[in-house]
Structure formats: structure tokens, C-alpha cells
Amino acid sequence: MTIAEGSDHATAxxxxxxxxxxxxxxxxxGPSIIEMPRLLADTAPLRNQYFRRLWLANIVTxxxxxxxxxxxxxxxxxxxxxxxxxxxxxxxxxVPLVVFGLWGGALADVVDRRTLLIITTVGLIVxxxxxxxxxxxxxxxxxxxxxxxxxxxxFFAVNQPTRTAVLPRLLDAKDLPAALSLNMTVMQAGAxxxxxxxxxxxxxxxxxxxxxxxxxxxxxxxxxVAMLPSLRPESDxxxxxxxxxxxxxxxxxLAGHKILLASFLVDLIAMIFGMPRALFPQMAxxxxxxxxxxxxxxxxxxxxxxxxxxxxxxxxxxxxxxxxQGLAVIVCIIIWGLAITGTxxxxxxxxxxxxxxxxxAVVLLMIGGAADMASAxxxxxxxxxxxxxxxxxxLQGVFIVVVAGGPRxxxxxxxxxxxxxxxxxxxxxGGIAVVVATIIAALLIPAFVHYRAGQRT
Numbered sequence: 001m002t003i004a005e006g007s008d009h010a011t012a013x014x015x016x017x018x019x020x021x022x023x024x025x026x027x028x029x030g031p032s033i034i035e036m037p038r039l040l041a042d043t044a045p046l047r048n049q050y051f052r053r054l055w056l057a058n059i060v061t062x063x064x065x066x067x068x069x070x071x072x073x074x075x076x077x078x079x080x081x082x083x084x085x086x087x088x089x090x091x092x093x094x095v096p097l098v099v100f101g102l103w104g105g106a107l108a109d110v111v112d113r114r115t116l117l118i119i120t121t122v123g124l125i126v127x128x129x130x131x132x133x134x135x136x137x138x139x140x141x142x143x144x145x146x147x148x149x150x151x152x153x154x155f156f157a158v159n160q161p162t163r164t165a166v167l168p169r170l171l172d173a174k175d176l177p178a179a180l181s182l183n184m185t186v187m188q189a190g191a192x193x194x195x196x197x198x199x200x201x202x203x204x205x206x207x208x209x210x211x212x213x214x215x216x217x218x219x220x221x222x223x224x225v226a227m228l229p230s231l232r233p234e235s236d237x238x239x240x241x242x243x244x245x246x247x248x249x250x251x252x253x254l255a256g257h258k259i260l261l262a263s264f265l266v267d268l269i270a271m272i273f274g275m276p277r278a279l280f281p282q283m284a285x286x287x288x289x290x291x292x293x294x295x296x297x298x299x300x301x302x303x304x305x306x307x308x309x310x311x312x313x314x315x316x317x318x319x320x321x322x323x324x325q326g327l328a329v330i331v332c333i334i335i336w337g338l339a340i341t342g343t344x345x346x347x348x349x350x351x352x353x354x355x356x357x358x359x360x361a362v363v364l365l366m367i368g369g370a371a372d373m374a375s376a377x378x379x380x381x382x383x384x385x386x387x388x389x390x391x392x393x394x395l396q397g398v399f400i401v402v403v404a405g406g407p408r409x410x411x412x413x414x415x416x417x418x419x420x421x422x423x424x425x426x427x428x429x430g431g432i433a434v435v436v437a438t439i440i441a442a443l444l445i446p447a448f449v450h451y452r453a454g455q456r457t
Contacts, residue, residue, distance in 0.1 A: 041185065041313060042178035042320040050170045050228055051179060054163070057220035059186055064217030066194020067201075067210045068128065072149055075135065075207045079142050090408065092146045096154040097404045104158030105165075105397020106250060109390055113166050113231040120159035121222045125215060127152040132211035139207065161396030166231055168384050168392065173453070176384055178320040180377040185313025188373065191306045233390060250394030259386055260395065262448035263329065263379045264402055266441055270333045270372070271406030274340045274434040276427040277302075278411035283423050287350040288358045297354055304362045308369025316374065325378045326451030330442045332375035337434030339368030344428025382451065 046052045073086045080086075108116055130148055139145065164180075171179055198210060254260055276283075280301040284290040290297035322328045342364040350357040383395050417426035442449050 041181060041316045043182070044320070045171055045175045045179035045182060048171055048175075051167070053224040053227060054221070055182055055186065057224040058183070059190075060217045061221045062186055062190030063194055063197075064128075064214035066190045067198040068131065068152075068214045069194060070198030071202065071207050071210045072131075072145060074202055075139060076142050076145055079140055079145075085142055088146055089149060092150040093153045094404060094408060096150050097157045098401050100154040100157035101161065101397045101400035101404070102250075102394075103397070105161040105394040105400070107158060108162040108165050108393025108396070109233060109250075111232075113162050113169075113393070114225065114228045116162050117159065117166070117225040117228070118222070120155045120162065121218065121225055123155035124152060124159065125218045125222065127155060128211055128215040128218060132208055132215055135206070135208035135211055157397075157400060161393055161400050164380065164384070164396045164399075165392040166228070168389065169231055170228075173385050174320065177322070177325075177377050177381045177453070178316070180380045181313055181316040181319050181373070184373055184376055185310055185316070188306045188309035188313065188369075192303050192310065196303075250391055250398070253387075253391050254395060254398060257386070258445055259326065259448050259451050260383065262326075262441065262445040263382050264398065265445075266329060266333050266438055266448075267375075267379060267402055268406055269437045269441065270336055270375070270434055271402075272410050272413060273430045273437065274337050274368075275407050275410035276340065276343070276414050276423075276430060277407060278415045279418050279423040279427060282418065283347055283361075283427075287347050287352065287423065288354045289352045290354075297358055300358065300362050301365065304365035305369035305372065308366030308371075309373035310369075311366065312370025312373040316377070319374055319377055322378070323453045324451070325382055325453050326448040329375050329378045329382075330438060330449060332371045332378070333438045334435050335371040336368045336375065337431045337438065339364045339371065339431070340434065341428050341431030343368070344424050344426070344431060347427060348424035381453070385453065386451070 046055065073089055076089065077086050104120075127148055131145075131152075134141070134144055134148070167176060167179055201210060254264070281298060284295060284298035284301055288297040343361045346357045346360040346364065350361075380399070383399060384392060387395055414426055414430065417430070420426075421429070
């Protein structure tokens with residue numbers, strides 16, 4: 001059951017029909033130019049008033065959140081002068097994400113999801129306000145900043161799976177891939193704009209004002225979630241208590257459904273083997289001639305994947321028309337792996353100067369980012385439609401943990417590999433590993449490859 005408004009957009013097409021769609025046809029059947037509206041992002045979900053309010057509010061909120069993402073480590077470094085203390089943000093951020101991501105997902109299956117969204121959004125506002133207060137007061141205690149950051153991440157870990165779990169109750173199943181693409185485009189755009197704007201404004205405005213902006217920018221989201229209808233659990237099978245038992249039940253449900261399990265498996269393959277983020281500083285300095293402390297090469301490498309995801313999101317009109325979603329995930333992850341392999345090869349040919357290999361590497365990373373965006377949209381759609389409503393919150397909690405934990409494992413693995421064989425080889429072989437492991441996973445779990453949109457496991 002959904003709270004969706006009617007939609008007159010085209011019926012979903014099969015993967016095979018995508019070619020004809022991209023070619024375009026005249027009414028007489030002859031060839032025509034490509035129809036741009038079919039290439040651009042599908043905005044049909046925005047016809048739903050509830051999703052529209054959430055999405056528009058999120059544009060503002062994401063910018064504010066990314067300002068804090070930049071401000072927290074920058075403030076810690078200014079206070080301590082130590083990268084070791086900055087590194088503690090990883091621990092203080094990851095642990096709450098894992099613990100409260102799993103528990104928050106279970107909670108989203110027990111209580112009214114609208115109420116939970118209101119409480120967690122208020123919690124995020126209070127955390128931002130406290131960040132502002134401590135910075136305005138001088139902000140010299142690094143432990144206060146770290147504890148506030150941990151609490152903020154705990155609220156975030158409960159809020160995010162809940163936000164995603166409500167979508168099938170608001171939208172028709174056919175609109176979910178497009179809705180997820182729209183959401184991810186905003187998130188990735190914020191991941192680019194926030195750090196750039198925040199990094200530029202910190203010396204001018206200071207930390208206090210950035211935290212204040214984040215606090216104010218959260219208010220539109222609070223208004224949007226407050227205007228949602230009641231979203232209480234509908235099934236008698238829903239858990240009554242959000243404890244360890246319900247978390248374990250969600251994990252057992254996942255383990256017993258090959259398609260859902262496969263979606264997490266291929267995601268981990270892509271992230272652990274194919275995310276060379278930790279190598280970008282060394283690449284930028286040694287291979288592309290950038291300074292040790294960052295520079296243009298580092299900035300381009302670091303933002304390329306997100307930039308590609310944004311471009312992919314803008315031209316994601318085809319996503320909603322794909323029916324063979326399992327196969328689409330496999331293809332997207334293979335493209336991601338090939339792009340990362342190519343990046344490693346480009347780095348190996350760099351001779352200490354930026355041109356021309358830096359441009360090649362950035363373009364390949366952007367291609368990978370676009371493929372990753374599409375893959376994530378399909379995987380989220382599978383999680384939301386292949387599972388029953390009483391477990392959606394818990395599965396989204398697991399998704400948050402995988403998304404947060406996978407890249408951090410990748411940082412450790414790539415760092416160790418690069419120390420042995422160099423950054424170029426570590427990147428290239430990581431990409432090859434993605435391709436090989438994904439193909440093996442597809443062969444071992446053919447049900448995932450054959451999965452079609454809306455199919456229940």
C-alpha cells in the first residue's frame with residue numbers, strides 16, 4: 001500500500017527496450033533525434049507532495065550538513081595541530097553509525113516512522129546548535145567536539161534508514177528507482193559543494209557561523225517530515241520491540257534471501273576492492289606533481305567520483321525503465337571496476353606532472369561515479385521492493401553500515417597494498433578484482449542476475 005499520487009509517465013521498459021528509447025522514433029516509425037526528456041532524470045516522483053517536500057528540503061539540509069563535515073575535522077586540527085586527533089573522527093563517527101544504524105533500522109520497523117523522523121531530525125538540530133554554541137564560546141576542548149560528533153552520527157544513523165524505508169509507503173514501486181536517483185544526486189552534489197564552500201568560508205566566517213547555518217538549514221527538513229502522514233507498521237508480523245532480537249531477526253531474514261544478500265555482497269566487492277580514496281593524496285603528490293598538503297590534483301581526484309555521480313544522476317532518465325535490475329547492478333559494478341582499473345593504468349603512465357594523465361584519471365573516476373550512482377539506485381530499489389515492509393527499516397540499517405564500513409575497510413586494504421606494490425598497481429589490481437569477483441558472484445547467484453523490478457524474494 002502506498003500514499004502515491006497518480007502518474008502518467010511511461011510504463012517501465014525492459015533493458016532491451018532502452019536502446020530504442022535512446023534512439024528515439026518519429027510517429028511514422030523513422031529515426032529521430034534522441035529525446036532529451038527521456039535521458040534526463042525522471043522527475044515523476046516529485047508529483048507526490050510528500051516526496052517533493054522531503055526532496056526540496058533535503059537540498060538545503062545536505063548543504064548545511066556538508067559544511068559541518070568540513071568544519072569538525074578542521075576545528076579539531078586547529079585546536080590540536082594533530083592529524084591523529086583528526087583521525088579519531090573516523091572512530092567516533094563509525095561506531096555510532098554501525099551500532100545505531102542496526103538498532104535504528106529495527107526501531108523503524110516498530111514505531112511510527114514519521115514520529116521517528118521528527119525525533120531524530122530534532123536531535124540533529126540540537127547537535128548542530130551545540131556545535132555552534134561551543135564554537136561561539138571558543139571551542140578549545142576537542143573531546144566535547146568528538147562526543148558531539150558521535151551523538152550527531154547516532155541520530156544520523158537512525159534517521160537515514162528511516163527516511164529510505166518510508167519511500168515505498170509514499171510512492172508506487174515503479175517510481176522508486178527514479179526517487180532514489182533524485183535523492184542520491186542531491187547527496188552527491190552536496191558532497192562536492194559543501195566541502196568547497198565550507199573550506200573557502202572557514203577562514204572568512206569561522207566555525208561558529210558554519211555550525212549556525214547547518215542548524216538553520218535543518219529546519220526545512222523538520223517541517224517536511226512533520227507534514228508526512230502517519231506511517232505506523234501495517235503488518236502483524238512487525239516486531240513489537242526494537243531490541244537485539246529484532247536486529248538478529250532482520251539479519252536472519254537477510255541471510256535467507258539470496259537476492260537481498262547478493263545486493264550487499266556485490267556492493268562490498270565494489271567498495272572494498274575498488275575504492276582507492278586513501279591513495280589520492282599520494283597519487284596527487286608523487287604521480288601528478290601536486291604539493292604534499294593537497295592542491296588542485298588532489299581536489300580533482302577527491303571530487304571526481306561524486307561529480308560523476310551527479311552527472312549520472314542528471315541523465316538518469318533510463319534508470320526507472322530498467323526491469324532487469326539485478327543484471328543492471330552487475331553491469332554497473334563491472335563498469336565501476338573497469339573505470340578503477342583504467343585509473344590505475346593512467347596513474348602508472350604519469351610522470352610526475354598533471355597533464356595529460358590527470359585528466360584521463362579524473363574522467364575515468366567520473367565514469368565510475370556515474371556507474372556507482374546507478375548501481376546504488378538499483379540496489380536500494382531491490383531492497384525496498386523485494387523485502388516486506390516489516391523488515392525494510394532493518395535492511396536499510398544494514399545498508400547504512402555497509403555504505404559506511406565498506407570504504408573504511410577499503411582505506412585500510414588499499415593503504416596496505418600500496419605500501420607493497422605502489423598506488424598505481426594497487427588501484428589497477430583492485431579494479432580487476434572487482435570485475436572478477438563480481439562475475440563470480442553473478443555466476444554463483446543466478447537468481448540475482450535474473451531479478452526483475454518489483455519481484456518479491
